[in-house]
Amino acid sequence: MSVSDILGYIRGYVVIRAEGCFLERFLNICMRRGILLRNVKRRGDTCIDACISIQGFKALRQIAKKTKTRVTIKSRHGLPFFLYRYRKRRPVIVGLVLFAAVLWYLSTHIMGIDIVGNERIPTAEIERGLKAVGLYRGAATGKIEPKSVQNKMMTGFDDIAWIGINIKGSRAYIEVKERIDTKRIEGTDIPCNLVAARDGIIRLLEVKEGQTIVKINDMVEKGDLLVSGAVDSTKDGIRYAHSFGEVYADTRYQKSRTYPLEYTEKLYTGEETKRISLTLFGKEIKLFLNKNAPYEYCDKAESKTEYGIFGGKIPSVFVSRTDFKEYVPEKKTRTLKQAVDLGRKELEAELKKEIPPDAEVKDVEVTYTESGSKAVEVAVKISCTENIAVQSVIDKIENMNYNDINENT
Amino acid sequence: MKNRKKQPQKDIQKPTIRERVADSLDASKEVILDFARLEFIGNREVTVENYKSIVEYTEKQIIVETNPHRIKIQGAELEIKSIAREILYITGKISSVEFKLEV
Numbered sequence: 001m002s003v004s005d006i007l008g009y010i011r012g013y014v015v016i017r018a019e020g021c022f023l024e025r026f027l028n029i030c031m032r033r034g035i036l037l038r039n040v041k042r043r044g045d046t047c048i049d050a051c052i053s054i055q056g057f058k059a060l061r062q063i064a065k066k067t068k069t070r071v072t073i074k075s076r077h078g079l080p081f082f083l084y085r086y087r088k089r090r091p092v093i094v095g096l097v098l099f100a101a102v103l104w105y106l107s108t109h110i111m112g113i114d115i116v117g118n119e120r121i122p123t124a125e126i127e128r129g130l131k132a133v134g135l136y137r138g139a140a141t142g143k144i145e146p147k148s149v150q151n152k153m154m155t156g157f158d159d160i161a162w163i164g165i166n167i168k169g170s171r172a173y174i175e176v177k178e179r180i181d182t183k184r185i186e187g188t189d190i191p192c193n194l195v196a197a198r199d200g201i202i203r204l205l206e207v208k209e210g211q212t213i214v215k216i217n218d219m220v221e222k223g224d225l226l227v228s229g230a231v232d233s234t235k236d237g238i239r240y241a242h243s244f245g246e247v248y249a250d251t252r253y254q255k256s257r258t259y260p261l262e263y264t265e266k267l268y269t270g271e272e273t274k275r276i277s278l279t280l281f282g283k284e285i286k287l288f289l290n291k292n293a294p295y296e297y298c299d300k301a302e303s304k305t306e307y308g309i310f311g312g313k314i315p316s317v318f319v320s321r322t323d324f325k326e327y328v329p330e331k332k333t334r335t336l337k338q339a340v341d342l343g344r345k346e347l348e349a350e351l352k353k354e355i356p357p358d359a360e361v362k363d364v365e366v367t368y369t370e371s372g373s374k375a376v377e378v379a380v381k382i383s384c385t386e387n388i389a390v391q392s393v394i395d396k397i398e399n400m401n402y403n404d405i406n407e408n409t
Numbered sequence: 410m411k412n413r414k415k416q417p418q419k420d421i422q423k424p425t426i427r428e429r430v431a432d433s434l435d436a437s438k439e440v441i442l443d444f445a446r447l448e449f450i451g452n453r454e455v456t457v458e459n460y461k462s463i464v465e466y467t468e469k470q471i472i473v474e475t476n477p478h479r480i481k482i483q484g485a486e487l488e489i490k491s492i493a494r495e496i497l498y499i500t501g502k503i504s505s506v507e508f509k510l511e512v
Contacts, residue, residue, distance in 0.1 A: 028462040031492055040489035042468045 012078025013038075014057050019047050020069030029063045030056075054080060110139045110172055117176040121159055126176065129156055141167055191240035194227035194389040196220045200249030203385060210243025220249065220388070229394050240394065247389040250362075253354055255347045256379035258371065259339040264329045271295065271326035279318035295326040336376055340368050343378030351382050359386035445475035452504070454490075455482065457497040463489075471499060481507040 018026060023046070030037055035056040041049045052060065057073075064071045086092045113130065115123050130136060133152040135144055146165040153163045164175035194210060202218045210227040214220060227243045273294045278285045293300075301323045334342075344366050355361070365381040424432075431441040439446040439459060446458040457473055457480070464472040464479065466489065471482045487501035 024463045024466050027466065027489075027492060031462070031494055034494055037492045038490065040466075040492060042466065042488075048466075 008053075009078050012054050012076070012080035013051050014054065014076050015049060015051050015074040016057065016060070017043070017047065017049050017072050017074050018064070018069050019072075020064075020067060021046060022067045023048050023069065026063060026067040026069045029067065030060070033059065033063070035059055035063075049074065054078075107170055108141055109170060110135065110137055110141060110144070110167070111170040113137065113172045113174060115174045115176060118178060120178055121157065121176070126153075126157075126174065129153055130174070132156070135165070135172060141170065144172075190242055191229045191394045192243055192391045193225055193229045193394055194243045194245065194247065195392050196222055196224045196226055196247075196249075197388045197390040198222055198249075198251050198386075200251040200386075200388055202226075202247060202249045204248035205245075207243070207245035207247070209245065210241050214247070226389055244391065245389060246387045248385055249388045251359070251384050251386055251388065252381060253351045253384065254379065254381040255351055256377055257343060257347060258375050258377045259343050260375045261336070261339060262331065262333050262374055265332050266297075266299070266327040267330050269326045269328060273324045275322045275324070277320050277322075279320060294324050297327050297329055299325045299327065301325070336370070339376045340366070340378055343368070343376070344380060347378065347380040348382075351380060355382065355384060356386060359384040443476055445473075445478070445480065447480070447506075449503070452484070452502060453500060455499050455503060455506075457499070458495060460495075460497050463492075463497070468501075473497060478508040478510060481505075481509065483507070 020026065027037065027040070027048075036053065037056075038051040039049075043049055060071055063069075113127060113135070115126050118126060127136075130149070130153065133149050133156070135149050144167060146167060150163055150165050153165075154160055157163075159179050160176055161179045162177040164173075166173040166175075194207075199221050200219075202214055202216050202220060205212060205214075205216060207227050210229055211231045212227050214224075214226050220226065226247050227245065229241050229243045231239045231241050233239065275286075275288045277287055302320060303323075304318055304320045348364065361382060361384050363381075363383040365383070366378065367381075368376050368378045370376050425442075427442055428438070431438045434441070438444060443459070445460055448456045448458070457475070459475065460480075461474040461476065464474050466472075468487055469483065469485060471487050471489070473480045473482070482499065482503055483505045484501050484503040487499060487503075489497065490500050491498040
């Protein structure tokens, strides 16, 4: 099907039969009046068939009279006739309008936001920030100015060094560049400070470069300056150094939790049911009949899968699956000792994950207090010695202030 | 005068002033001479540009009036695919084309 065929279909055309003795004259007059005839076929001595546009057909009457030709319509083709046939069917018209409206909506509004490049900032947070500056699912693409969104996002998020906003069709592609992490200073010539990564009491200082600010037995809080990269000396004035070294401090990790002495345990029966529902453009369609939970006691686990239409360009179809696992609750009791042991085990395991692997564990302290007669609060404290020094780039503004202070004094 | 010497004189007719102008300007002749322009694709299709009118149209023979010739196209299953003011588009199995000067 060629372009001209499609255009012909949209405009509509008629297949006519012309009968008469002066058909050549008829054709010539048509030609001279600018009436386009197509697929002219001879059908015997006094008869031809041809295709003609609707407007052309209307102008034909006069010519037919002049050349004594009898023109009859053989068949009608095209959209105008189709529409005429269905003019009384209101739902068809409504459907067409709806189709156009949906097409217009889907192609002029943001249907999906792709965020790439963020490692520390959660995607949801960026999405929230974007929504606040007017870029969200359903926003009109014409009203979004990538430049202004970019500026607002960069001022709104301290951690974003650069943000790129590309709107392609109905999808927004966001590229985020985060500020360099303090741990990732690689060049040895970048001026930097050493700051505390955790709260603690300084025990040992092994500073190889930079001006030490803290002393042994000092209490420091997370984020406190330990070693300054701005080295002040009477001879040379201020020099910026790439501070490095180790600052060992006593740190403490603790956690507590209340354990009831009477508790219920889930005994799984092995019975499982899954239910699938479909979400189309925000409307949920349940593909199951029973709306109540299948069991009296059960665990619910939901998983969602997104299916984009047109290669993921319209992310509006979700298939969500809910799994139900049946269990029988059983009341159990435990002694104080059992509860404390369990608490100690659980809390210690959790704390071990927080403690960096190079930290030296010095002491583990477990305390418990009975709260009422039915519960016990278990607390675990782990004392360690570890290197708490972390490099952080000297901020330009901070460093300017520092200069100002020194000039004034 | 130089041009005239170089040009081989195939036609019996003397080239007209218009033709000489067209030659020297390197312009397309059909525009300046107001001739018809025929374009064949094998023997299947022919487009006739700048024609005057159709004199005869049957399946075996189409006669088209142009300036200054009358062109007779003969063949089988001839069909006018499209007919517009300037362009005539004929398909079919063309066997011969004949140019006749008008009397």
